[in-house]
Amino acid sequence: MTGSGTQLGKYRILDKLGAGGMADVYRAEDDQLGRQVALKILPPEFARDEERVRRFEKEVRAAAQLHHPHIVTLFEVGEENGIHFYAMALLPGGDLKQQIVVGINPKQALEWIKALASALDFAHRKGFVHRDIKPENILFDEEQRPLLTDLGIAKAVGSGTKMTGTGMSIGTPHYMSPEQARGKQVDGRSDLYSLGIVLYEMLTGRVPYDAEDTLAVAYSHVNDPLPQLPAALGKLQPLLDRLLAKEPEERFAGAGDLAAAIDQLLAGKKLEQEPARKTQVLKAEKAAPAGKGGGLKWAVGGALLAVLVVGGFLLLNGGMGKKPVFAGGGGAVTPASRLKAAPTKAVALARLVAQPANLSRDDAILQVAGKPKKAKISPLDRLRQQASEALAQKRLTLPEDDSAMGYFRKMLGYDGGRQEAISGLTGIARRYLDWARMALDKDKFDKCKTYLIRFDQVSEILARADRDTVGPLKKERDAISRDRVARLTVPNKTETAPTGVASLWQRAIGQHSKGTTGEVPVSSTDNSLQQEWQRAIQQHSSK
Structure with missing residues (x-):
C-alpha cells in the first residue's frame, strides 16, 4: 500500500496531494538531490498491460525533453515493486481550478491563456498534442505563472474517460473537442478547443456544456450552439467563437496565432474577424460503396x-x-x-x-438521444451554483449566509462536495493573503488588517475541515502580520534615535510583537505602540 514513508526508488513519499482519474499525486523527497517533487503514481491495473507500460515510458521520456517556461518539467519515469510512477517539479501555487473558484478578471485570464498558448505552440511544433487540457492540469509556481502539466501523458496512459464501450475517446468530457468526442484523429487544434473551454470557465465560473452523463456532454460539444459570454465581455466573443468552432479548420491554425490574437485584444484592438463560414455539425461520412456491403x-x-x-x-x-x-x-x-x-x-x-x-x-x-434531458438540481449542485454566483459577485465572506464562504461551509457536509469545498475555501483564503500583501506593499495598513481578519474567518472553517492545508497559510499570515506591525511603527530611517529612546522603542516593540505563541495577533493595539513611541520622544526632549 502506498502512503507516507513508502520508498519508491530514490523517492520517499511524504504525503498525498490529490487524486485523479489518471494517477494519484504525492509529495515526495528525492533522497539523492534533497529536493521535493510531485510523484504521480499510476493505478495498479496499469502494470497488467505490458504494451501500455512500454508506450507510457516512451512518451514520458519524450515529454521530459520539453523545456519551456510554461510547461512543468518532468524528471524521471520509473517502476518499483510493480508500482509505475513519474516525477515532476513540485509547484506551490495550486491549480487553475482553485483560481476559478475565487474569480479571475478578464485581463488576467487573457494573459494566462496567452502564456499557455505559447507552451502549446512549442509542444505542437515538437509533435506533441496534450489531449487532456483542463484546469486541474494547469498549475502555478510561486510567482503565479501558469504551467501545463501531463503533456503527452493522456495518450500514453490511455486511461482517460471512455465515452462508449468502443473506447472512442481519451480526455475529460467537459473539455474535449468535438473531434475527440467522435473518436476522430486529433491535432493541435483540438487542444485549442479545450483551451477555449477553459477560457470560458475562467471568465464565467462554469463550463459551457454540462449534462447528466458523459454521452450527453459529448453530444453538446458536437451539436449545441456556441456559448455566449455576458454582454460585459462581448469584446472577447470573437476570440471564443474561433476557439470553440465545431470544425478544426475554422479555429486558429495554431497556438501561435491564438497568442497573436490575444496580443491584439490586450492592446485594445478588435480581433480581426474571419470570413463567415458555416459550421457543419455532425457531417455524415459517405456511405460505403454498394459492393462492399x-x-x-x-x-x-x-x-x-x-x-x-x-x-x-x-x-x-x-x-x-x-x-x-x-x-x-x-x-x-x-x-x-x-x-x-x-x-x-x-x-x-x-x-x-x-x-x-x-x-x-x-x-x-452522438445522434442517439436528441437534446439531452436536464438533470434535476440536487441540494449540493444548488450550493455549487450559489457559491459560483457569490464568487462572481465578489461576495467572498459577507454576508455570511449569502457568501461563497458560507456556501462552501455548507458543502463540507456533503461527501461529494467536501474536497471541492476545501479547495474553494483555500482559494478564498489565498486571495485574502495576496490582497493583504499587496495592501502592505502600498502602505495601506488598515486594508491589510481587514484582509487578515477576513482570512482568519475563512481559515477557522478550513482548519476544522483540513488542518494540513491551513497550516502553511497561517504561517504566511503571521509573517504578513509581523511585517505590518514593524512597518507601521518603525521610526523614520533618516533620523537617529537617541540611545535612551531607542531602548524604550525596542522594549515597546518587544511587548507588542512577542506573545506566548510567538504570533502577532491582528487585534494588537497599534495605536498604543505609537503612543509609547511618542512618549519616549517627549521624555527625551524634556531633558
Missing part, C-alpha cells in the same frame, strides 16, 4: 438490435398492455406519453442502432 450489415444488424432493445424496454416498463406508436424518423418505438420527454437510455440505444447506414458509428453514437 458494410452499410447493409450495419443497417440490418442495427434494425435487429433495435427490435430487441425496444422489446425489452417495453417488457421492463410493463408496456405490453399499452399501445405503442412509432417515433418519426428514427424508427424507435416508445409509448406515446413519453415522446415529448427526453429519450430514456433504452430508447436512445434503439435510436443509435437504427441510424441510417451511411452514418459512421461515432456520428451515430
Whole structure:
C-alpha cells in the first residue's frame, strides 16, 4: 500500500496531494538531490498491460525533453515493486481550478491563456498534442505563472474517460473537442478547443456544456450552439467563437496565432474577424460503396438490435398492455406519453442502432438521444451554483449566509462536495493573503488588517475541515502580520534615535510583537505602540 514513508526508488513519499482519474499525486523527497517533487503514481491495473507500460515510458521520456517556461518539467519515469510512477517539479501555487473558484478578471485570464498558448505552440511544433487540457492540469509556481502539466501523458496512459464501450475517446468530457468526442484523429487544434473551454470557465465560473452523463456532454460539444459570454465581455466573443468552432479548420491554425490574437485584444484592438463560414455539425461520412456491403450489415444488424432493445424496454416498463406508436424518423418505438420527454437510455440505444447506414458509428453514437434531458438540481449542485454566483459577485465572506464562504461551509457536509469545498475555501483564503500583501506593499495598513481578519474567518472553517492545508497559510499570515506591525511603527530611517529612546522603542516593540505563541495577533493595539513611541520622544526632549 502506498502512503507516507513508502520508498519508491530514490523517492520517499511524504504525503498525498490529490487524486485523479489518471494517477494519484504525492509529495515526495528525492533522497539523492534533497529536493521535493510531485510523484504521480499510476493505478495498479496499469502494470497488467505490458504494451501500455512500454508506450507510457516512451512518451514520458519524450515529454521530459520539453523545456519551456510554461510547461512543468518532468524528471524521471520509473517502476518499483510493480508500482509505475513519474516525477515532476513540485509547484506551490495550486491549480487553475482553485483560481476559478475565487474569480479571475478578464485581463488576467487573457494573459494566462496567452502564456499557455505559447507552451502549446512549442509542444505542437515538437509533435506533441496534450489531449487532456483542463484546469486541474494547469498549475502555478510561486510567482503565479501558469504551467501545463501531463503533456503527452493522456495518450500514453490511455486511461482517460471512455465515452462508449468502443473506447472512442481519451480526455475529460467537459473539455474535449468535438473531434475527440467522435473518436476522430486529433491535432493541435483540438487542444485549442479545450483551451477555449477553459477560457470560458475562467471568465464565467462554469463550463459551457454540462449534462447528466458523459454521452450527453459529448453530444453538446458536437451539436449545441456556441456559448455566449455576458454582454460585459462581448469584446472577447470573437476570440471564443474561433476557439470553440465545431470544425478544426475554422479555429486558429495554431497556438501561435491564438497568442497573436490575444496580443491584439490586450492592446485594445478588435480581433480581426474571419470570413463567415458555416459550421457543419455532425457531417455524415459517405456511405460505403454498394459492393462492399458494410452499410447493409450495419443497417440490418442495427434494425435487429433495435427490435430487441425496444422489446425489452417495453417488457421492463410493463408496456405490453399499452399501445405503442412509432417515433418519426428514427424508427424507435416508445409509448406515446413519453415522446415529448427526453429519450430514456433504452430508447436512445434503439435510436443509435437504427441510424441510417451511411452514418459512421461515432456520428451515430452522438445522434442517439436528441437534446439531452436536464438533470434535476440536487441540494449540493444548488450550493455549487450559489457559491459560483457569490464568487462572481465578489461576495467572498459577507454576508455570511449569502457568501461563497458560507456556501462552501455548507458543502463540507456533503461527501461529494467536501474536497471541492476545501479547495474553494483555500482559494478564498489565498486571495485574502495576496490582497493583504499587496495592501502592505502600498502602505495601506488598515486594508491589510481587514484582509487578515477576513482570512482568519475563512481559515477557522478550513482548519476544522483540513488542518494540513491551513497550516502553511497561517504561517504566511503571521509573517504578513509581523511585517505590518514593524512597518507601521518603525521610526523614520533618516533620523537617529537617541540611545535612551531607542531602548524604550525596542522594549515597546518587544511587548507588542512577542506573545506566548510567538504570533502577532491582528487585534494588537497599534495605536498604543505609537503612543509609547511618542512618549519616549517627549521624555527625551524634556531633558
